[in-house]
Amino acid sequence: MASQSPIPVVINGAAGKMGREVVKAVAQADDMMLLGAIDTNPEVAGRDIGEVAGCGPLEVPVLTDLQSTLVMATQEQQQGVMVDFTHPSGVYDNVRAAIAYGVRPVVGTTGLSPEQLQDLTEFAEKASTGCLVVPNFSIGVVLMQQAAIQASKYFDHVEIIELHHNQKADAPSGTAIKTAQMLGELGKTYNQPIVNEEEKLAGARGSTGSENIRIHSVRLPGLIAHQEIIFGAPGQIYTLRHDTTDRACYMPGVLLAIRKVTELKSLVYGLEKIL
Structure with a gap:
């Protein structure tokens, strides 16, 4: 044949x-x-x-x-x-x-x-x-997102930091948006406020989607593509991070x-x- x-x-x-x-x-x-x-x-x-x-x-x-x-x-x-x-x-x-x-x-x-x-x-x-x-073609990013879904069963507070080179035109990154969406699809409410926050500078706390998950964007030369998903609970922090060193x-x-x-x-x- x-x-x-x-x-x-x-x-x-x-x-x-x-x-x-x-x-x-x-x-x-x-x-x-x-x-x-x-x-x-x-x-x-x-x-x-x-x-x-x-x-x-x-x-x-x-x-x-x-x-x-x-x-x-x-x-x-x-x-x-x-x-x-x-x-x-x-x-x-x-x-x-x-x-x-x-x-x-x-x-x-x-x-x-x-x-x-x-x-x-x-x-x-x-x-x-x-x-x-496809917001991100890295297999490692997919694994990070799957690990975040598992972690979300035990943590109610989470924020995302994404870091990219300074020639990236959009923010937040598609990967960060997709990660927040995946966590939001689980049907739970994140980051219930315990104080009335006041931003001294607009955007200091990042952007907030409907999932109530804060996303912070960094743009600097020397970076390629990086993301942290940070979960917090009393007495502990759980951080998932993926770093790209070569495209x-x-x-x-x-x-x-x-x-x-x-x-x-x-x-x-x-x-x-x-x-």
């Missing part, structure tokens, strides 16, 4: 820090074919994305037009996948365009609003097109998502849903 055709992959934001890692990972995957590389940076337009990523020539030029590349992806024997690591301001339009062309999005860009996420969910379902929106740690999750999204017919949110 003939082996299945390689999965055609288009990488949007290919010249960015995460995009370059995805280029290298896809190029080395036996069951994938790098079909296109999109980036709006004029300094890399027309260059071989393999040279830009530092893995040698791949004979795939960097293009600036996403839609023409999506058209090319629809002409392949196997349905194409678009991996998006771009900017919060454009990710909604990118994902909607991919679904419209029948190309399955794997979305690592954070910043989608709940309303945009709901709209994309409905659009993907109507189109019977798989879509994966290569995300690549097993990205490759898994590319393979899994081809089996889906609707939008799925979170890496834990496909593990």
Whole structure:
């Protein structure tokens, strides 16, 4: 029996820090074919994305037009996948365009609003097109979140601190928001106040979601991506922490998502849903 055709992959934001890692990972995957590389940076337009990523020539030029590349992806024997690591301001339009062309999005860009996420969910379902929106592709982060769910059974007070490089455009991080949502879905009330707090400076206590969990964001050069979930109770503190030291740690999750999204017919949110 003939082996299945390689999965055609288009990488949007290919010249960015995460995009370059995805280029290298896809190029080395036996069951994938790098079909296109999109980036709006004029300094890399027309260059071989393999040279830009530092893995040698791949004979795939960097293009600036996403839609023409999506058209090319629809002409392949196997349905194409678009991996998006771009900017919060454009990710909604990118994902909607991919679904419209029948190309399955794997979305690592954070910043989608709940309303945009709901709209994309409905659009993907109507189109019977798989879509994966993943706030964090690290297996370690998924394990940290699962440990937090277990801890929440015994702790009623929790806050989240997320730390990222100072080129990250959105705050809080998608991972922190997702973590708070997961804890909130357990149906308990966190952080019941015992005093009337007064912020001397607005935002000093971080942001508060409907789960009543405080999220604090730090942006500094030298950081990559880090998160602490801090549980407190009388006489004890329980801290869960994940540190990213190299973006290569995300690549097993990205490759898994590319393979899994081809089996889906609707939008799925979170890496834990496909593990």
